[in-house]
Amino acid sequence: MTDTADTERGDHPREPYNGQIAGPGELAARLDASGYLADDGLATAAFLALRMGRPLFVEGEAGVGKTSLARALASVLEAPLIRLQCYEGVDAAQALYDWDFPRQLLHLRAAEAAGVTDVERLEHELYDRRFLLARPLLRALEESPCVLLIDEIDRADDEFEAFLLEVLSDFTISIPEVGTVRADTPPMVVVTSNRTREVHDALKRRCLYHWLDHPTVEREIAVIRRHLPEVSERLAGDVARAVHRLRDADLLKPPGLAESIDWVAALAALGAHELDGDVAARTLGAVLKYQEDTERVRTQVADLVGG
Numbered sequence: 001m002t003d004t005a006d007t008e009r010g011d012h013p014r015e016p017y018n019g020q021i022a023g024p025g026e027l028a029a030r031l032d033a034s035g036y037l038a039d040d041g042l043a044t045a046a047f048l049a050l051r052m053g054r055p056l057f058v059e060g061e062a063g064v065g066k067t068s069l070a071r072a073l074a075s076v077l078e079a080p081l082i083r084l085q086c087y088e089g090v091d092a093a094q095a096l097y098d099w100d101f102p103r104q105l106l107h108l109r110a111a112e113a114a115g116v117t118d119v120e121r122l123e124h125e126l127y128d129r130r131f132l133l134a135r136p137l138l139r140a141l142e143e144s145p146c147v148l149l150i151d152e153i154d155r156a157d158d159e160f161e162a163f164l165l166e167v168l169s170d171f172t173i174s175i176p177e178v179g180t181v182r183a184d185t186p187p188m189v190v191v192t193s194n195r196t197r198e199v200h201d202a203l204k205r206r207c208l209y210h211w212l213d214h215p216t217v218e219r220e221i222a223v224i225r226r227h228l229p230e231v232s233e234r235l236a237g238d239v240a241r242a243v244h245r246l247r248d249a250d251l252l253k254p255p256g257l258a259e260s261i262d263w264v265a266a267l268a269a270l271g272a273h274e275l276d277g278d279v280a281a282r283t284l285g286a287v288l289k290y291q292e293d294t295e296r297v298r299t300q301v302a303d304l305v306g307g
Helices: 002-009 024-033 040-052 066-077 101-113 119-126 136-143 158-170 201-206 217-227 233-247 257-269 277-282 291-298 301-305
Strands: 056-059 081-085 097-099 132-134 147-151 172-175 179-182 188-193 208-211
Touching (some): 040 056, 040 188, 056 066, 066 188, 081 136, 158 172, 291 301
Parallel strands (some): 081 147
C-alpha cells in the first residue's frame, strides 16, 4: 500500500524550484511587484507547491485570475510559461508530440534525388529528433525549468486526465523512436479548472489544492488600479461595487475580474469619472456577455449603480 500511495502523490527526488524565495510573504511581495495581488491563502499554496515540488491545482469561477497566476509565477521565477489549453477532444498527440510529416516527405524526396539506397539508415533518419514537433508537455520537459500551465482541465475528458496523471507522476515521456525524455528540473505546474465538471480525485491527490474566489471589493479596487493606474479611485470603486452586485444577481455568466477591468477601461475611454445610470446602461457590453443578462440588468441599472 505504501508504494501505491507514494506513486499517486508523485513523490520522487526533486529540488525546490527556487530556494531564494524564503516564504509565502516574500512570494506574495514578488507577485505583487509583477502586477498580481495574491492573498495569504493563495501565496501560501503557491509557495508550498514550489517548495514541495508539487503541481498546484487552482479551481474557481471563470475570470478570477487562475491563468494570470501562472503568468505571474513565470515572471517571478524568470522562467518561460508553456500553456496547454484543454478542450473537449484534446488527446495525447496534441498535448505531447507529433511527427512533422511534410518535412519527412521532403527528406524522402531529397534522399531519392540524391540516390540514397540505404533503407535502414533512411528510416532511422526519418524519426530523428529534428522531425519531431514538440507539443506543450514535451516542450515543458525539454525547456524546464519553466512554468507549465494546464488550463481548464475540466474541459478535457477522463481519458486525457488519466494520461496527464501518468505524465505528472515522474515528468518522464517515452517516445518509441527517440527514447525517454526526462526533465532535468521538473516544471512548476499550475492546473486550472472552472469546475464545469468534477475532476477525478486521483489528479487532485497529486496536487496541492486551492479554491480561488472572487476578490473582496477592496481587493478588486486594488487590482483594477494596478492594471489601470490612471483611473480614479472613485471610478474603480463604483465599478467594483457594481460588479459585486452583478455576481449576486443570478446571471447566466457572472462577470469576472477581467470584465471589471474591461468595464473600467471602457468607462475611462468615454471620459467618465464615476459610474452613473446612463453610462452604465451604454457600456454593459463591456461587462456582460449574454443578451439575456444585458436585458435583465438594463431594467435594474438604478439598483446596480446605487449605494
